[in-house]
Amino acid sequence: MKELKYVITDPEGIHARPAGLLVKKANEFASAVKIGKGEKSADAKRIFGVMGLGVKKGEEIFMTTEGEDEDAAIAGLEAFLKENL
Amino acid sequence: MITIKGKSVFGGVSIGKISFYKRNEQVIKRLHIEATEEEVQRFQSARATAIEELKGLYNKAMEDVGEANAAIFEIHQMMLDDLDYIESIENIIRTQEVNAEFAVATTADNFAQMFASMDDAYMQGRAADVKDVSERILNILSGNCNAGMVADEPVIIAADDLVPSETVQLDKSKVLGFATMYGSSNSHTSILARTMNIPAVIGLGNELSEQFDGKDAIIDGFTGTIYIEPDEETMTAMKKKQEEDLAQKALLDQLRGKENITTSGQKVNVYANIGNVADVGLVLKNDGGGIGLFRSEFLYLESETFPTEEEQFTAYKQVAENMAGKKVIIRTLDIGADKQVDYFNLDKEENPALGYRAIRICLTQPEIFKTQLRALYRASAFGNISIMFPMIISVDEVKKVKAICAEVMEELTAAGIPFNKDTELGIMIETPAAAIVSRDLAKEVDFFSVGTNDLTQYTLAIDRQNLKLDPFCDTHHPAVLALIKMSAENAHAEGKWIGICGELGADLELTEQFLAMGIDELSVSPGMILPLRKKIRES
DSSP: OEEEEEEEEOOOOEEEEEEHHHHHHHHTTSSEEEEEETTTTEEOHHHHHHHHHHOOOOEEEEEEETTTTHHHOOOOOHHHHHHHO | OEEOOOOEEOOOOOEEEEEEEEEOOOOOOOOOOOOOHHHHHHHHHHHHHHHHHHHHHHHHHHHHOOOOHHHHHEEEEEEEEOOOHHHHHHHHHHHHHOHHHHHHHHHHHHHHHHHHHHHHHHHHHHHHHHHHHHHHHHHHHHTOOBOOOOOOOOOOEEEEEHHHHHHSSSSSGGGEEEEEOOTTSSSSHHHHHHHHTTOOOOOOOOGGGGGTTTOEEEEEEEEEEEHHHHHHHHHHHHEEEEEEHHHHHHHHHHHHTTBBBBOOOOOOOOEEESSSGHHHHHHHHOOOSSSSEEEHHHHHOOSSSSOOOHHHHHHHHHHHHHHTTTTEEEEOOOOBBTTOGGGGOOOSSGGGGGGTTHHHHHHHSHHHHHHHHHHHHHGGSSSSSEEEEOOOOOOHHHHHHHHHHHHHHHHHHTTTTOOOOOOOOEEEEOOOHHHHTHHHHHHHHHHEEHHHHHHHHHHHHHHTTTTGGGGGOTTTHHHHHHHHHHHHHHHHTTTTTEEEOSGGGGTTTTHHHHHHHOOOEOOOOEHHHHHHHHHHHHO
């Protein structure tokens, strides 16, 4: 399993649009992808779960990937977060 | 004539007949189903059809309102692909042995409830998206087509509320304006109305009823008012307002997105002065580059007691977020003189303009000041906020203010609350004293903003509220202009920037002089942004 931590800098936080893009990105990989904030976590391939976390600017999230392409997945997601959130 | 007040979403005036949006009301019955697997299949095929429809809507919205606004229909597709959503519906069908309609409606309620209970207005608004996608499936399941609107002439669309897909499906050439009973300014309908430049008023409540269908009406999107069966006087006034607005919009079309740059290549920022959160819409509409003066007094004037840190934080954050990264300069409280508030318990003064006001209150009662500073710093994590202090006369005051800011930042750090530690701090130059010692002041702050109203009053010793003195008041007095020039030179000598946020900033007769002084920013009322841009581009 691979893990990353990231502090959201987008002023709007993970609102609907970036949540949609994140879900799209997570679905590109075969690995199981989780996203979480504090004690809450959700399947990053499901938009309701991601939006339900209500992540705002300045909050730290973690993401984990587990599966055959977990290395590529964590790298891809990290790049996505830096570019979009 | 009936007048109903709501919330303004997009300025503009529209005049026409009201057409009440009619949709097929779905009455969802719970039915017992034996063949649950067939029912699951029925749901799955309706879901597939819904996704196809959404793809079509996405393409239509791309053409009408652009990618950023079309994205919602892609998100709707993802919602229909969400396994939590699908599993919930299938589970309900299988375990409760019920019809697909009932399972979809129940799931929609549960998911909408989840959003509605979140502590964030934006996310609460997303409950409507869940209902919208679910309604789409229900319509397909029941074989309903969307009724929508049938009109031969352009009309004002009235409704309880409109979901995004309904707004986009409307024939734009037939829509003069929107008037809804409910809805929030964060809803997609509001956002789309703004993007499509259609006057809209929301939150009109139950007074807007279906009995007005077909009646003449006027929407005043600026004040958030709808007039039903308007009288002649209102009609004349509104027609005039509409003409002025259209002239302004024509100017906007010409100047929108253009730089504030002179023919010789000098650039100047044109920002807006606002006095309330609601004014932000006007700033964006007029293409303001930022907010040069956000007067925080409204929070104090509209309140019966000291506004809490949370109330202030919410207001500052909202403005910062809506301006999306553009500069927002918030001035700390400027109470006293002509702005009195009971609960401050200020003594009656012989000469309030020269009295206990603004920063003098803040430095005497630091607990009031610190509450505001904490709210401002917390909001700084959500956008590009700068803080500005009024009525400064000495370097010593600035040092005291900065010490209090440092205390607030330490407390926030200790509490683990995020904020922007590099928040720019600036001062108003509105006393002759500040202008004269501006070289020393410039060493202490990040920027100056000249408050020309007070600077004129204090320099000329003229009470600006005494109309009798008008013949003596030369608003272009060389002494005032000399103080501004001096402040600009001193700011630049220390590598700092200087703006003007008083009324003179919008005085087009002075624009060229200000440009010659090298003024970096002019902050004016939202309606003056474009005329000023025009003047700058011609200079």
